[in-house]
Amino acid sequence: MPRTDRAERLIAAPRTRVYDALLDRNSLETWLPPAGMSGRIDQWDPRPGGGFRMVLTYLDPSDSPGKSSDATDVVHVHFADLLPPELVVQQAVFTSDDPSFAGTMTMTWHLTAPDAGSTHVTVTATNVPPGIDQAVHEAGIASSLGNLAGFVEGVG
Template sequence: MAARADRVSRLIAASPAAVYGALLDRAALQAWLPPSGMSGRIERWDPRPGGGFRMVLTYLDPAGAPGKSSDATDVADVGFADLVPGERVVQRVVFEADDPAFAGVMTMTWDLAGSGDGTEVTVTATGVPSGIGQADHEAGIASSLGNLAAYLERS
């Protein structure tokens, strides 16, 4: 069986430099990274290789989607493993959770490729904890990419 890779792409009407900037700006990430139905807060911020951030995602309605870290939240410690300006951001994500189904280190690779008047953004997740369903995870990534597009395309 092949290793699982959750992958979603989207063309965003912004330059690779602008997309890269939105991946490394604290206020921008707080605005666009939380998928639909969630809000986000960054508690720690160190945007350099070897640095990272801690994000608390809160479900707007926790009744239908219990969190991994508490009833209403998902908390993730994210490390920047590789930063290539205008081309790629590689993150190592560890969820704060007591359930072993959410344990481990997930790698999220954000590849940026200039395409006409925009950027093709491809997000690939490997090492995804078994407790995260692939279809749900890909829908969440797609939602975040939609938020990123709206954030960058509004100006």
């Protein structure tokens, strides 16, 4: 049965600033990797139908082996839908020889504006591969949201 993981956060920044950070290569490399990882984007095409390839590297691979190699997770992300400034839908496929990580996971980033200076971000991951531990995945999404908040709240 397909699984859904989610996380949410209120960010003290305007919705357009948050949305822009979801579609800027340098921004994503900075804030998207969760705690304990670094990230590098190799390919970049920020439009509906486009996407990117990101290599996430574990800072301490002995604690968390990678899906693609001993120290990395490689993910190919397709932009399935972009609706500025409220929605980004990504379809993510991990590079892995392990079938428990196979399949296409959909990540939906929904942004609402409770007021002019803040954004409520809800991230919903559907069709999560069974090899990805739910608690670890939700903690990783929450970590990325915390990084996103720090990134966009610090922009003047």
